[in-house]
Amino acid sequence: MLLEIFFGLPIEDVRKPEDLGPNNQPNEMSDFQAVLRWLREREDAGEVSSFAFHSATGYCLKCFVGPSASLKNEYFSKTVEAQILPPLEEEMTSLLYGRRGDA
Structure with a gap:
C-alpha cells in the first residue's frame, strides 16, 4: 500500500x-x-526513497513472512503503528516545517 x-x-x-x-x-x-x-x-x-519510506517498506516486506502478520492481530497492529508511522510522520513534519531546532 x-x-x-x-x-x-x-x-x-x-x-x-x-x-x-x-x-x-x-x-x-x-x-x-x-x-x-x-x-x-x-x-x-x-x-x-527517503530513509523513513525505505525503512517502512522494508519492515512491511519482513512482516509479509511473519506468521502473526495480520492487522486483525492487535499486538501486530500496535507494532506496525510504532515501527512505521512515527518515522514517516517525523519525516513529513521535517519536510513541511523544517527540522526541530532549525530557526
Missing part, C-alpha cells in the same frame, strides 16, 4: 506475468514479488 501511495499506481498495474501463479492468476506471492522487483527497478533507476 505504501508503494501504491508513493508512486500513485495500484499494484495491479505493476504486476508482470512472471509475478503471477502457475494458472496466470495472482496468488499470495504475486504482490510480494511485484513489490520487490518494483523497488529494485526504482533503485537501479537512481530513484532513491
Whole structure:
C-alpha cells in the first residue's frame, strides 16, 4: 500500500506475468514479488526513497513472512503503528516545517 501511495499506481498495474501463479492468476506471492522487483527497478533507476519510506517498506516486506502478520492481530497492529508511522510522520513534519531546532 505504501508503494501504491508513493508512486500513485495500484499494484495491479505493476504486476508482470512472471509475478503471477502457475494458472496466470495472482496468488499470495504475486504482490510480494511485484513489490520487490518494483523497488529494485526504482533503485537501479537512481530513484532513491527517503530513509523513513525505505525503512517502512522494508519492515512491511519482513512482516509479509511473519506468521502473526495480520492487522486483525492487535499486538501486530500496535507494532506496525510504532515501527512505521512515527518515522514517516517525523519525516513529513521535517519536510513541511523544517527540522526541530532549525530557526
